[in-house]
Amino acid sequence: MAVNPLFQRLALLSGEAALDALARTRVLVFGLGGVGGWCAEALVRSGIGRIGIVDSDRVCVTNINRQVQATTSTLGQSKARALEKRLREINPGCVVEAFPKVFSRETAAAFDIPGADYIIDAIDSLGHKLDLIEYCAAAGVPLYSSMGMACKLDPARLRTADIWETQGCPLARLVRAGLRKRGFTGHLMVVYSDEHISQDQSIPLACGSARCLCHLRFEGLPETASEDSPVDSPADEALVDWCSSKKVINGSAVTVTATAGMILASLVIREVCRRVSPELPPGEPPRG
Secondary structure: OOOOOHHHHHHHHOOHHHHHHHHHOOOEOOOOOOHHHHHHHHHHHOOOOEEEEOOEEEHHHHHHOOOOOOOOOOOEEEHHHHHHHHHHHHOOOOEEEOOOOOOOOOOOOHHHHHOEEHHHHHHHOHHHHHHHHHHHHHOOOOOOEEEEOOOOHHHHHHHEEEEEOOOOOOHHHHHHHHHHOOOOOOOOOEOOOOOOOOOOOOOOOOOOOOOOHHHHHHOOOHHHOEEOOOOOOOOOOOOOOHHHHHHOOOOOOOHHHHHHHHHHHHHHHHHHHHHOOOOOOOOOOOOO
């Protein structure tokens, strides 16, 4: 059987059996910011056959420096819908499910997490992040998680480790404390960095208030689909303006966030390949 030319260069490394396994794999990516969006793109470019992408936010002008679906033409659009369109153009054969909604204990059933092979956690909100980790552990679904990627410039300092072995990452410290409080004693493979750069406080913020640039941009957009707004769906729930609710706006660089997303995608890809081709170099097991 001929190899799909879209993935021929990967097949030269992985073999056809691994490529077939990737095509049978379903991944859910929660959080489509500077980390999750690049992770989703890498997975689709690597032959993942089915992917769910989850984010309730809209594209903001300040996302353009680091988020793959953020362009001047997608400002104000649903991040999930904009990325859905992009991913389908990359591989029309991939089944892409867009979920423009928040993950929470109340909405968890909407995503069919037990039906996924792997989960990627790129959520910023600590409470929702802990809920997802806990839910996936209970469902027995492998999960890989991103820790904080703001206030960093050096992608070479990114590394993978069990959450209990992380050091120097403020978000990882909060995640560890939250998991202990919930009685979680399992293992969790994460991507993190111990780098921290102080921010330039003289830079005026374009976001962070009810009148931020992205809020003004999407204020007049239709809430449902039309010929003028093909990306948004009438079935979408009300999208959330997260910028105006943030207490702190942190600086971030695409070289770091995209690298973290690529590492997360690599963890999934290498684990799938290793299962069908044991002679390949081993990936990092989810250890869920």
